[in-house]
Amino acid sequence: MAEDIADGFELDARLAGDCLILGKLDCSLLLLMNNALVPWFILVPVTQATEIYQMPEEQQAQLLEEINLLSDFINSEFSIEKLNVAAIGNIVKQLHLHIVGRHSSDFCWPGVVWGAEQSEPYSDAEIKRIKESLKIRLKGRIKMN
Amino acid sequence: MAEDIADGFELDARLAGDCLILGKLDCSLLLLMNNALVPWFILVPVTQATEIYQMPEEQQAQLLEEINLLSDFINSEFSIEKLNVAAIGNIVKQLHLHIVGRHSSDFCWPGVVWGAEQSEPYSDAEIKRIKESLKIRLKGRIKMN
Numbered sequence: 615m616a617e618d619i620a621d622g623f624e625l626d627a628r629l630a631g632d633c634l635i636l637g638k639l640d641c642s643l644l645l646l647m648n649n650a651l652v653p654w655f656i657l658v659p660v661t662q663a664t665e666i667y668q669m670p671e672e673q674q675a676q677l678l679e680e681i682n683l684l685s686d687f688i689n690s691e692f693s694i695e696k697l698n699v700a701a702i703g704n705i706v707k708q709l710h711l712h713i714v715g716r717h718s719s720d721f722c723w724p725g726v727v728w729g730a731e732q733s734e735p736y737s738d739a740e741i742k743r744i745k746e747s748l749k750i751r752l753k754g755r756i757k758m759n
Numbered sequence: 760m761a762e763d764i765a766d767g768f769e770l771d772a773r774l775a776g777d778c779l780i781l782g783k784l785d786c787s788l789l790l791l792m793n794n795a796l797v798p799w800f801i802l803v804p805v806t807q808a809t810e811i812y813q814m815p816e817e818q819q820a821q822l823l824e825e826i827n828l829l830s831d832f833i834n835s836e837f838s839i840e841k842l843n844v845a846a847i848g849n850i851v852k853q854l855h856l857h858i859v860g861r862h863s864s865d866f867c868w869p870g871v872v873w874g875a876e877q878s879e880p881y882s883d884a885e886i887k888r889i890k891e892s893l894k895i896r897l898k899g900r901i902k903m904n
Contacts, residue, residue: 665842667830678823685812697810700845704861704869716849724849726873 626708637758641676653715782903786821
């Protein structure tokens, strides 16, 4: 499915295993970490760079704009108090940006989600609801299968 | 000292306690986490926003440019294999960006530094060296006391 959306761009196997592919924005693939305990989205810009500062300036600006778009989406759709936005990549080298909605009652607050082991997969109904919200709110910005 | 550099901008007390203030860029205060175990810099943009996407577009672009500048600096000055770049803020609400140089031999690899408790303060000589490198590499971009 990643290949259908991103014209042959190869998604890292671990990301593909842990996440659901939601669609493609101008710059990035949009993934959902399959952990319903927090709204945890991941942008994977179509690049071979492994650090943001190594991307061409124009692509960086596009990525920033997509981070903003998702930040606004998460803030509108979920009950959150804070966003955590991060490029880490110590394990998965393919550049990817975590955008995670956090709430003071969530499973690992105030700690970070990276390294926290608790997880609960989404139900089909929850995934359907998220996809429908994305279609409405990101209309014209996201290509979905 | 923060007040001298940033015209009355009030740095969060916890950041002020944990970090050394290195100087001021166009958009942000530049801090150094006082933990010599990893090169851990923090940018504090002069804003009341607590999320990046809530900052004016122009200030976001400036912040991105300063993240790039520091990323390049850390990559050039320290022996690192990966950068971790993150806005978290679950505990300290004042918007701040972590830029951390990581190496597979460092104290908490491949885990993240947030929540890892080991710490070792810098020596005066190490701080002096970092300040001198910043002065040279960020010449004209950074205002230092």
